[in-house]
Structure formats: C-alpha cells, structure tokens
Amino acid sequence: MSELLKVEQVAKAMEGLGTVDAMKPNRIRVATTPAKVKEAVQRALKDLKCDHVVQIAAVDNGKSFELIYNLTGPHHTVVSILLELPRDKPEVPTASDLLPPAGLYERQIHDLLGIVFVGHPNLKRIILNEDWPENEFPMRKDWKPNPNTFYGGVHTEEAK
C-alpha cells in the first residue's frame, strides 16, 4: 500500500458527492456539501483506507465557514474533504462516531468558531477558560470584545 492514490480512484469512490481534483500528487481535494460529508468520510474510511485524521481545519472567510477534513492512510495521500457552512445556521453532522479522534478537533472548532456538530457525544468547552461567556466565539471574523463583559481570569478589583 505504498503507492499514492490516483484522482480517478478517489473520483470513483466519491461518486455523486461532489467535484474531485488533485492539488498536488499526494493531495486530493473533494468539494462536498454538509449533508453529504458523513457519507464522504465513510467512503474515504472504507474504500480509500483513510484511517487517520490529520486534522480538521476551520476557516471563517467572512461570508461563510469552511471545514476541511484532512484524512490520510497507509498510502500517504491526503484526501481533503471540503465543505461550506452558512453563517446563520452553522450545523454539520459529526464524524466522531466514524473517526473518534475527530471528536477532539470538533470540540475545539465548536469552542472557537461556534460550529455545532450534531450528534457529538460531548461537545463541551475544551480550549477556552472555564469562565468564558457563552455564545462568544473569538475566532469569528465579526467578533469584537465587549468592554462591559467579563471574559474570565481575575477581576481587576480583586487583584488590587
């Protein structure tokens, strides 16, 4: 299994899920939709032997959110599953039941960008401090700190 995956192989496996193109010989991109992402991850897992999640990248491009699932396996080809989420309803089905390590990345993305992974068993706070206010997502492009809100840490009166 040391040979790289070919675009045709990936295109055949991902039939009906979206467009497939190769950015580099070892990097193949699959652009899909939120509804079909679970099917795409499952097919990558079963048909393409992508058993390892490198990372899930999340981007706020100002208009919408983008998620990129980078999966790889013994063939050393990175299969990137791209999808775009609307800003007003950022919900996507979780991949943590198929790939348990994805759950950690999903918790992190939920913490910083407020994307809801439907069906995640434990979508708790992981990276921000415990006393961070609810419904504030610091990695969103339109987020601004409110001067009247206490964002955690030590109260200044207490320190002095």
Place this chain on the structure above:
Amino acid sequence: MTLSQRLANWARMKSPWITLFNSGACNACDIEVIAALTPRFDVERFGILAKGSPRHADILIVTGPVTRKQAPRLRRIWEQMPEPKYVIAMGACGAFGGVFRGLYHVVDGVENVIPVDVFVAGCPPRPDEVINAVVACLGLLKEDLARGGKEWRAKKTKVIERVEAKEGAQPAPAKPSEAST
C-alpha cells in the same frame, strides 16, 4: 527583633529559594531560567535553589503573559507562598503582555494579577539578567527588613498620587476666574 527572627532573616538573605511558574509563556523564558540554574552560571554561589513547591519558595519567577486560564491559578500559587515573598516578571510579556497584548485570551502583564517587585527586560532575558534580578530581590529584601515591611515602596506611589490630585484640584477653581476676566 528576637534571635530566631534574626537567624531566619540571615538564612533568607544567604539562600533565597525560587520557584518557576509558566503563566502562558512561549517556553523561551523558561529555558533561560533553567539555563541560569545550570553549573555554567552556577547560582548556588548566591545560595539560590530551585524548589518545586511554592510553599517552600521566597521568590516566584513568572514567565510570559498571563492567560485567562492561568490567572486564577497564578493568584492561588502566589497566595500559597509564605511572607516575605517576592515576584519577578520575566521578559516583555511579563511586563505588559508583549506580542500577546490585548488578545482575547490574555490579561496582559503579571501586574494585573499579582504585585510584582522586579521586572526583567528582554525577549527572552539572558540567564545572567535572571541572576541579576534575583540579586536585586535580595537587595529589596534587605531594605524591607531594615524598614520593617514592604509598605515603604507602596507608600511612595500613593503619595505621588495624592500630590497629583491636590495639584489637579487647585487650578480647577482658578480656571473659571481666568476665563471671566
């Protein structure tokens, strides 16, 4: 001053025990502090020993900006230290937040959480500057013992504030009269 107090003060001057706390540093300051403890710089000639527990330490070295997650923990660790205790804030981040100043997850400098006695400049400061800061803390300790506490340093700033307030209050009533004439 009783004999036991004099003995304790003498021992404190001869051997300050330090503890290191990373409040969100990038690890460069920690490496420099650890380098200062190595035989090359040989801090034991000043009797300086690194201790694992803040309850045994006289001097707390805080490295890095204080993240919101670490701020309550830093405060709790500082509260656990026995008096007289001294705090050294390492580097640009410890002084005012450094490159992390104003970010969503930091409360900037160490002084926003605990009172700091000595600031060390640099990014990161060299090990000999760390030793210099510890020796400066010993100078402060000696002065504090002679003056019977840390208040003489705190008072100084308070007096300046009062003088400024008085000066601010005096010209205020004079201004309308100037405008009227």
